[in-house]
Amino acid sequence: MQMYLAGDDGIATEWHFQHLAKYAVAGVGCVFTEVLPPEPRGRNTHWDLGIWDDSQVPALTRIAKFIEETGAVPAAQMGHAGTKAARQRPFDGLQPLGESDAARGEPPWQPAGPMDEANVEGYHTPHALSAAEIHQLVDDFGKGVARLALSGFRFLEIHAAHGYLIHSFYSPISNRRTDAYGGDRSGRMRFALEVAESVRANWPEQFPLSFRISSIDAVDGGWDLEDSVNLVRELKSRGVDIVDCSSRGVGAANSLARLEKEGKSLEEGYQVPYSEHLRNTVPIPTIAVGLITRPEFAEKILQDGRADLIAMGRELLYDPHWVLHAARTLECETKWKDWPPSWEWWLEKREKLGIKRVD
């Protein structure tokens, strides 16, 4: 999850270290960095992390090493914000950067996209990437991945969802190009597939590669689940091992804003049906994500064969010890043994002692 707390150099700070280390200590099986763009233009905000320069490797290496030492899997996510670049941080308003932002040292820059059209009303007009610029970006993804392998990460995900650059190429809503990177579905998918090839070539064969996709646009005439089956089959044939099934994001500030626009009441696990369909149709291992907050529900998704892994965001912000609590709720045999030994010894004793309530 993006923290929006790096400098313009995109280098991870002590904040990022503690943010990710905390989850590794607390039993999360696989801890992902926030999305790392392969070029500064691909940042959402001035405050994002990045992987476009060797100077960004040491701080990420320290994070990956610590996660690995706890027994969790250090995982990295790479992506490019595309037409959604150059915004304020969510807690500063999430608006496109303007003059007042420039006055306080956060000037806007021109985002890049499939077309010279913003896909969210009021956003900056992007630069339509030429074929030569697309080739350069595909290459930059490969270089970024090589840096992540060097940093010690063991699991890689490419963010190709939520209306960001890769999704904006495969969605018919945001891509009406007429060259080889547009037109029919295979033309629109070309950029995603070339990124997959470049990334796989630079990512060690023994380490898994995931693609996070927007399974549906939920917009009339938009990308649908059948399109996703097709895309995922093509990704799989290029060495993608797992698909992270998210949705939406074209034409809205983010995927959650899109849901608000649809006026949908949010149901737990609202994206699990996409995971189930892709897992069983393609077939391919999947990650389910989105409003999965109860241990029993998460476990049932796995037991029912609707996903292979569960990804969690906001619930872990709310309760960083969620996994340890879930292990107790689900009565896993290990009980306190999952907790760091220096905590476990005291907590077990406290539990045995019991606490008398005073009202």
Ligand SMILES: Cc1cc2nc3c(=O)[nH]c(=O)nc-3n(C[C@H](O)[C@H](O)[C@H](O)COP(=O)(O)O)c2cc1C
């Ligand atoms: C603070 C925050 C930052 C996020 N940053 C990212 C990100 O860097 N990459 C990504 O793929 N999704 C990001 N997301 C989306 C989450 O990964 C997730 O898909 C979404 O929050 C829904 O899952 P949840 O209900 O478990 O939070 C972010 C979400 C939040 C709340």
